[in-house]
Amino acid sequence: MAQSAAITWAESAADRTASVPWYISTCVIAITSASIGGVWDISWHKSIGRDTFWTAPHMLIYLCGILAGISCGYLILASSFGHSAAAQAGSVRMWGFRGPLGAFVCAWGGVAMIASAPFDNWWHAAYGLDVKVLSPPHVLLIFGMLVIRIGTLLLIMGQLSGHLNRAEGALRTKLHALMLYAYTFLLVTSFGIFQEFLTRNYMHGARFYLLMTLGSCFFLSALYRMSDYRWAGTVVAGIYTTLNLLYVWILPLFPAQPKLGPVLQHVTHFVPPDFPILFIVPAFVLDLTRPYWRRWNYWARAAAIAPIFVIALAAVQWPFADFLMTPAARNWIFGSGYFPFFVPSDIDWVRNVFTQTVSGTVEFRTWIATVLLGALMARAGLAWGGWMRKIRR
Numbered sequence: 156m157a158q159s160a161a162i163t164w165a166e167s168a169a170d171r172t173a174s175v176p177w178y179i180s181t182c183v184i185a186i187t188s189a190s191i192g193g194v195w196d197i198s199w200h201k202s203i204g205r206d207t208f209w210t211a212p213h214m215l216i217y218l219c220g221i222l223a224g225i226s227c228g229y230l231i232l233a234s235s236f237g238h239s240a241a242a243q244a245g246s247v248r249m250w251g252f253r254g255p256l257g258a259f260v261c262a263w264g265g266v267a268m269i270a271s272a273p274f275d276n277w278w279h280a281a282y283g284l285d286v287k288v289l290s291p292p293h294v295l296l297i298f299g300m301l302v303i304r305i306g307t308l309l310l311i312m313g314q315l316s317g318h319l320n321r322a323e324g325a326l327r328t329k330l331h332a333l334m335l336y337a338y339t340f341l342l343v344t345s346f347g348i349f350q351e352f353l354t355r356n357y358m359h360g361a362r363f364y365l366l367m368t369l370g371s372c373f374f375l376s377a378l379y380r381m382s383d384y385r386w387a388g389t390v391v392a393g394i395y396t397t398l399n400l401l402y403v404w405i406l407p408l409f410p411a412q413p414k415l416g417p418v419l420q421h422v423t424h425f426v427p428p429d430f431p432i433l434f435i436v437p438a439f440v441l442d443l444t445r446p447y448w449r450r451w452n453y454w455a456r457a458a459a460i461a462p463i464f465v466i467a468l469a470a471v472q473w474p475f476a477d478f479l480m481t482p483a484a485r486n487w488i489f490g491s492g493y494f495p496f497f498v499p500s501d502i503d504w505v506r507n508v509f510t511q512t513v514s515g516t517v518e519f520r521t522w523i524a525t526v527l528l529g530a531l532m533a534r535a536g537l538a539w540g541g542w543m544r545k546i547r548r
Contacts, residue, residue, distance in 0.1 A: 175329050176314065181226040182261055182307040183333055186340050189219030189268075189300050193347070194402050194428060201426040201495035204415030208276045216296070217272055223303045224265020227258040234258075256546065257309030264302030271296040297348065304341040311337065312381065312546040335387060338378060339394040345370025346432070354429060355491070358476035359509040361521035364469055368529040371434065372461055373536035375441060379449070379456075380540025385442060392438035399431035403490045413496040420505075422496040430489050433475055437467035453537045461529030465522075480507040 192215025199205075199212050231254035247256050275292035311334045315327065346353060349366045357363040375388050384390070406427040413422055441463055448459045478484055485492035494505055503510040 175326070175333065176310075178226050178230050178258070179307070179310050179314065179330075179333065182223050182257075182303065182310060183337055185219040185222035185226075186300070186304050186307055186337060188215045188222070189303070190340050190398070192216035192218070193300070195406070198402075198406050198425045198427060199411075201497075202411035202413070202422050202424070204413055204496075208272075213272075216300075217268060219303060220265040220268030220299060222265075223261040223306070224269065227254070227261040227265070227306070230254055230258045231262065255310055255313050257306045257311075257313060260306030260309055261303050262306075264299045264304075264306055267295055267299030267302060269299075271299060297344075301341070301344055304337065304344070307337050308334065308341065308543065309546055312543050316544060316547060331382065331384070335382070335384075335390050336394060338374075338381075339391045339398075342371070342374040342378070342391055343395050345374075350428075353432065354504050355476050355479045356503040356508065356510045358472055358479075360512065361518050361525060362512075364465060364472075365521055365525040365528070367432065367434075367468060368461065368465055368525050369532050371437070372457075372464055372529040373532040373539075375438065375464070376457065376460055376533040376536030377540030377543065379441075379445065380537055381543050385445065386439075388438035388442045389435065392435035396431045396435050399428060403427045403430055404487065407487065407490070407493065415497075418496045419499055420494045420496045422494075426493045426495055427490055430479065430484075430491070433468070433471045436471045437464045440464075440467040453534060456537060457530045457533035460533040461526050465526055465529060476509075480509070 192212045196210070196212035196216060199210060231252050234254040235252045247253070247259075249259055271292050274295060278290060278292045311330055315330050315334065345366070349370075352366055353363060378387050378391065404427075406425040409425050410423060411425045441460060444459075444463060448456050451459070479489065479491050484490075491507075498505060500506075
């Protein structure tokens with residue numbers, strides 16, 4: 156009896172101390188570095204301008220490509236030329252090499268990110284300051300970051316549901332927590348891509364909700380296939396909200412001064428991103444209603460997810476946008492008084508008025524399209540999430 160208890164205790168202790176594979180930890184650090192560097196870099200552009208390539212935010216961004224590329228490249232070489240039976244069993248073959256599928260994906264993303272660096276430097280030397288987020292070098296950079304985020308998830312999912320159910324107990328809990336954390340950066344990718352159209356002056360227009368719905372319905376639906384945790388969407392949205400609140404509150408604490416002209420706004424400190432969108436509310440409502448529709452067929456689930464998301468988001472974001480336009484929101488907490496140095500004072504965003512760009516008929520059609528396209532994206536997300544859940548190596 157005593158021997159049996161000792162064995163059970165030893166197994167329990169070993170389970171508690173089970174460690175996450177080093178290459179997964181490295182990739183999670185890499186995507187965190189890119190996220191912090193990306194927000195800081197955008198703030199740098201808004202506050203100072205692009206004075207040199209060798210800024211701290213740039214180094215954090217490209218550190219992501221270096222960490223993910225080198226670590227996953229080493230993992231591929233070790234799996235290809237090593238003699239570990241476990242590594243061979245958890246590998247796929249590609250171009251004569253072996254390694255986890257996620258390692259190949261991360262390595263490709265790392266190459267894309269590193270290649271974008273000299274391209275971006277040349278672009279700025281030739282054309283000056285970016286006026287759009289989606290310049291060609293930025294598209295390559297965003298693609299690389301997106302690929303690394305997907306590759307990291309593939310590595311984690313391969314451990315969670317891989318061969319011989321190798322992730323159990325405490326290790327499984329750690330990996331699932333890392334999956335939700337890493338998934339946050341993937342889900343909000345669309346927020347960054349469309350950030351120019353997600354400012355508060357657009358929050359009383361259907362286009363804002365259309366852009367929010369397309370990416371959100373896809374990634375939330377995929378998450379519901381990948382995770383059985385009841386509050387997965389709320390946790391991911393909570394991580395997004397927490398990180399963005401920290402950006403809003405911390406960045407303005409540091410001084411900054413424009414080094415390029417024309418200077419149209421008075422800037423003395425770093426300009427933070429806007430107050431986070433209240434994405435956590437529709438995520439919570441979807442989690443709350445999930446037990447009722449999770450066993451429906453996929454098309455019925457998609458048809459439920461889209462309108463729930465749109466209605467819940469509009470119900471909170473529409474009135475909150477009214478508040479953000481008032482003087483009460485122009486403070487350190489809500490950050491509605493910060494503007495990039497290069498934006499004119501006569502635009503709707505600075506004037507705190509809502510932008511109306513289409514007629515009532517077009518607006519109504521856009522709302523209908525938002526729900527229909529959201530359902531299609533949700534259905535696609537359910538399919539992609541199902542595929543991700545089947546990853547074994």
